[in-house]
């Protein structure tokens with residue numbers, strides 16, 4: 243099966259390049275898609291705001307993830323998953339023909355509501371960590387020069403980031419029910435014993451839910467390492483513990499453990515390498 247998948251991408255001379263803000267859960271979604279497809283890729287990771295230097299070459303808003311291939315650049319995590327899916331055999335597709343409408347509708351809803359609120363939640367809950375710890379988290383795999391010059395600019399840059407994401411206690415409180423309702427909805431959905439959101443097979447709906455739930459779960463298999471829970475404020479630690487113990491949290495953690503791997507056992511790792519090796523924070 244690996245030969246089939248690999249040969250589909252053989253015309254591409256260079257490994258694909260995934261431009262990311264490594265901590266981003268939308269970037270995790272694209273990363274997981276590449277791993278699932280068994281594609282060799284390189285991750286080109288950047289600190290928030292520094293990423294504009296690279297991303298704006300490909301889209302004017304400078305949004306990531308961006309997948310650069312020999313045939314063009316694809317922006318948006320959903321478009322990246324769809325691109326990769328075209329070349330997968332039907333048995334490995336994340337958008338199986340028979341369920342495509344349901345999968346796409348769930349993915350869209352997770353992307354547009356749930357993912358926005360889990361991101362806001364984690365930024366709000368990490369905002370009191372020391373700058374050094376936030377840079378250590380966000381800087382994994384990013385160029386040394388970005389990590390070297392970031393510290394003096396950290397406070398204004400972080401404030402700008404919180405402002406641009408509308409991170410405030412009021413908005414986090416308003417958004418929290420979107421997270422808890424989605425968790426409860428997933429729990430109900432799985433209560434008939436089905437192993438995945440759309441039935442018997444792993445789809446883009448599952449991958450998207452798990453990736454976008456990661457900011458409230460901190461799965462060990464995520465593309466970068468989250469800080470040890472002992473180092474985060476008690477309120478965030480308790481909330482993460484509760485999300486992990488929720489049946490939807492357990493489901494997402496299981497997906498990370500069991501499905502963040504190539505679609506078939508016979509493929510080599512297919513995991514990407516960070517373009518810049520992670521080094522200790524300056």
Ligand SMILES: N[C@@H](CCC(=O)N[C@@H](CS)C(=O)NCC(=O)O)C(=O)O
Nearest residue numbers: 266267268304305306307318319320
């Ligand atoms: N719907 C988009 C969302 C991507 C997104 O929100 N990316 C954020 C990182 S989490 C970003 O690029 N932020 C930089 C900015 O807005 O300037 C997708 O699924 O790719």
